[in-house]
Amino acid sequence: MLDWSAFLELSLPVGELLVRGTITFLGLMLLLRLVGQRESGGLGMTDLLVIILIADAASAGLTGDAQTIADGAVLVGTILLWSILLDAVAYRWPQVGRLLKARPKPLIENGRLNRRAMRREFMAETEVTSQLRLHGIEDIHEVERAYIEPNGMISVIPRQDTETTDTPEPPAT
Known part of the structure; x- marks a missing residue:
């Protein structure tokens, strides 16, 4: 017969679980911040970190790596608390x-590549021009500014004096 109370008892002290969760979250947050924006993908860095840590903390309770489900619940709560x-x-x-x-x-200012930012994000010129083509821009000189956003996406502001292929057409009247 299953001992249901064993699932809900803590196998480690709450303080130790809080410290473990805190050190893990803040340590990984720092590492992801140092890695750069491009590596974090379409999600915000904190979102990605929370998803990874919650999945890991919850799976420990589910798979038996932790002694009880309560251990996993304390870790999930700690991670959510730090995120908020x-x-x-x-x-x-x-x-x-x-x-x-x-x-x-x-990444681009007044039609010129910002090589320093590109080095920081490990982006080659071919990657930047590929992203520009996705925005309908063939030439870097057609760009007033382009940014790598915190979620890893690239936003482009074309020059006002140039036409791009993705310019919306006026509404029909």
Whole structure:
């Protein structure tokens, strides 16, 4: 017969689980922040980190790597708490938010490539021009500004004096 109470008892002290969850979350957050924006893909870095850590913490409780489901629940709660807390701090204090949250980085300014930002993101010129083509732009000189956004996507602001193929047509009247 199953001992249901064994599933819900903690096998480790709550304090130890909180410390483990905190160190893991903040350590991985720092590492992902250092890696760069392009590596985090279409999700925000914090979103990606939360998904990975919650899946890992929850799977430990489900697969038996942790002693009980309660251990996994404490870790999931710790991870969610830190995610919400860091978002709240970044919102409340924008100066701190600049450290916690990635900002857009200019890849093209006034039709010229920003090689420093490209090196930081390990982007070759061919990758930038490929992204421009997805926006309907053939020549870098047609771009006023292009940014790599915090979610890894590239946004493009074309020059006003040039036409692009993805310019919306006026509505029919």
